[in-house]
Amino acid sequence: MTTTMGIIFANIYDSSLGELTNKRTMASLPYGGRYRQIDFSLSNMTNSGIRHIGIITKYNYHSLMNHIGSGQEWDLDLQEGGLEFMTPYAADHNASYRGKLDALNSAMNFLRVAKEDYVVLVDSGVLCAIDFRALVEDHIASGADVTVAVKDGISNGVKQLDMAVKVDKNSCVTDIAVDYCASKDYLASMGIFVISRELLIREVTEAVAHSRYRFERDLVLHGFANSGMKVNAYQYGSVALFNESTAEYFHNNLALLDYSVRNGLFRVPNRTIYTKVRNEVPVYYSENSEIDDCMVADGCVFEGKAFHSVFFRGVKLNKNAMVKDSIIMSDTVIGEGAQLEYVILDKEVVVRPGAKLCGTYDHPLVIKRGETV
């Protein structure tokens, strides 16, 4: 029986989400009312039988560690295997990584002592309920050195992709491009790769020895173009949301109000997404509240009105307040008569009574964690 381990990169794309990842990793960014982005990677791994997982993080990892704790919610509080955090302090030589290969090089001991045959490597910016078992099986069947999970309908000639792949009629990879605003005929990498553990160790050692640090460019593309590395593309057919900018994050939260998106992420049989429990009380909808077309997490108290928005846990929406097309994170308080439209309120924000906050669909107004406005 083949065995698979997992590696999650917690900090990829941090800088492209501005204020939202100012004090947290991409992986611990709250999403969809009650989740953190890493819940998807962790749940996909445990749902696929992966029980040995390394989380590589370079900074701002306090909220991430706090969220994951012992890993008990994902059944990862194990005596053998389970979760390991790889922070910069655990690295033996340098305190910051220059790329994923550099990070993997710092985690070399973790890779060496592991016994699993394959490694699934995952970034934290793409949300989906993917079956890694099927992915690894496809990798083995293809006979490829590396498999990348890809999604159609993402490349549009404008969005810059970390890696884009072109395939022929037989799904064979014919071109790979990195950091590229690929046209529609390219498939977008989901930042999910499968490689054998032994090959990964060899490739990482070799690349870092030659000052090459970037996984997509220096391992996959370099191997594909220069040394005959066989790359397989695994086309993922279900919902996959790319949260790589503030606008995408905003749109992808609101996308949950669409039944098919919600079901494709949260209601796939045997692919439950787990998260940390907070023991909040059920939501109270008061006499004068009017809540339409909203996702609502537990612990909220509604006295005002809301339309087409996502509410995280423990939000207080006071009388005559009006929230439209907004993302409201946990423990925020929206004062009486306040009006919000196209806004992202980070956690613990207080909106004063009567305040008016307004962004646009493509440039939502982001209010920093803990601010009073």
Added chain:
Amino acid sequence: MNFQKKHCVAMLLAGGQGSRLMVLTENTAKPAVPFGGKYRIIDFPLSNCVNSGIDTVGILTQYQPLELNEYIGNGQPWHLNRSHGGVQVLPPYARSKKSEWYKGTANAIYQNIPFIERYDPDYVLILSGDHIYKMDYAAMLRYAEEQDADCTIAVRTVPIEEASRFGIMNTNPDGSIYEFEEKPKHPKSTNASMGIYIFKWQILRQFLIADEEDPTSENDFGKNVIPALLAAGHKLYAYEFQGYWKDVGTIDSLWEANMELLGTDPAFNLDSEKGGKIYARNYALPSSFIAKSAKTVCSLIAEGCGIYGSVSHSIISTGCTVEEGAIVEDSVIMPDVFIESGVIIRHAIVGEGCRICRGAVIGGSFAEHEDKKISVIGKNKTIAANQSVKPGEII
């Protein structure tokens, strides 16, 4: 194995059948009956224990224990998965000489003397698993210690006209109990026992053994053990509890207690800032979706629901769907119920996992002063399309 000494061990009596809850306890022990959208009745005494710093709890089960055992698991949701102490489910078991069911509340504790002895406790707290309330047992324990009481009984004041339904503690001005009357015809006072006792363990142990040897005893705390302690001249004190407390042993009281959670300043507030957090086993469910077609007022709605219809003055528990055009009013909908379009539910309790098909009508409306007849649908039932369930009908 080494056991750490514990100052106080709690024993939670969760074996009752709860037959007055009818179909709701057909396959479920009363303490496992859902309450308040995401809780079960047992979450209240268990959370009170944790919030009071009591970390060793024995749960005595007997009737339909499967669901309850599964729910308690290793006790992790209540932070009771401890290396020392924690939660332990204690069903009756076969012994070398004889094996028997728990004959009464006192016998249930008697049979578990070895469990309690492991922790060498000074005090034992006896609780029951069918009450909704928030209480600081640590304050009661402090009172017991201050009075150097052999037994302390929590009491609350009830209206004198209702006192004959309860066990009444008649006390001296200093709070000591001189007489206990079980359901007296002519009550002398209004201190009703809440079924919460703190005993000095060594004294309780002695009385449990004596009670067991008495073949005429019903092995019940209220009927036998408390009167025996009084007769022997031991120091019994009443500890007055003020605050919300509800025995949810009947359909009406269960419905009422659920309704008392509603409002911006409800009679019973689940909020952690009001007397402590109530912990429950949480399942991995996404947030609830409230559709544009939905109307949600004066209601508590838990996680994992899809609301497309009209919900007012009701409790909707985890994982429920209310389709467009359905109406739910003044009702308690337990977890994982599917309510199809055109259904009307009023003044009802709908058990876990039910499916109410298109156009069915359950229950009815009542004037303010009228006695409300609550309709009840048992667990996992299907109500056929256009079927009518009368007010007060139980299915």
